[in-house]
Amino acid sequence: MHDVLDVRQKQRAVIEFLVCENEAMGNIHKRLQKVYGEETVDRSKVCRWAQRTSGKGGHANICDLPRSGRPQSARTDANVETANNMIKADRRITVKQLSLRLDISDASVCRILEQSGFSKVRARWVPRQLTDERQSENHEGDHKIKVDSVATPTLQS
Structure with missing residues (x-):
């Protein structure tokens, strides 16, 4: 595009x-x-x-003129990289925790995550490219219960 x-x-x-x-x-x-x-x-x-x-005699400036106002300072390359690294280190990190650590607003964190292609799935940040097959594998892994040994009651006389 x-x-x-x-x-x-x-x-x-x-x-x-x-x-x-x-x-x-x-x-x-x-x-x-x-x-x-x-x-x-x-x-x-x-x-x-x-x-x-x-x-103007047939000529005008076709470029946008500079605008007043505060430039975007939250979505810098450094913040994007830091957020990505923090998510890779802890997939259960929350938007609030990210915003506090990066010292930016929750909305800016959400924009960074959307721009980076992350979405929240079952309290974990996962890349959006995750296929349906991989998602179902992740969900199945959450529901498995490991039982090392099963104690069977015995009757003593």
Whole structure:
């Protein structure tokens, strides 16, 4: 699948070109839909970008401008690697324990786990690629009871 920002920038460039060609907004949107399918920006956004382009002599910055706000600091490569190592060491670790040890929010831990492909199965973190056959083997192993010796009562006279 394409990177969302990359697809949007390409569409902005196409819109800029077609506006310079004096193409109608409806036709621009239809042409984008033919090429990009479901990833096409909506018609109102096409009109907005076209207005920006036509107002600046046919040229506009097609890249996103920097935004204000706090950058993501919780989902760093170091936190992802640390979380993965902690899960591999103890598959029964909880989200709360991970968030306390990594000093990030529970929601950030959940996003890291989802991004890493883990899901919770019977109080254990397991990779999502686990097949149904392997899952059933894991469940069967949990239910086996080991009995070393069975004491049989005997009657003494």
